[in-house]
């Protein structure tokens with residue numbers, strides 16, 4: 664059974680792409696074509712930085728500081 668994880672933009676929730684568990688071997692940075700937010704993704708956080716935030720929404724990773 665293939666379980667797809669939908670990766671959505673942290674800024675506008677646009678669907679960026681789908682992937683299966685283990686598809687990421689390293690970090691990925693993707694710029695949302697809609698709102699231009701950078702979405703920084705990491706494979707299953709081997710180094711949890713915020714254990715209190717770990718959960719189903721972990722796919723959002725972190726955003727780069729916004730430039731204005």
Ligand SMILES: [Zn+2]
Nearest residue numbers: 672675695698
């Ligand atoms: Zn967006």
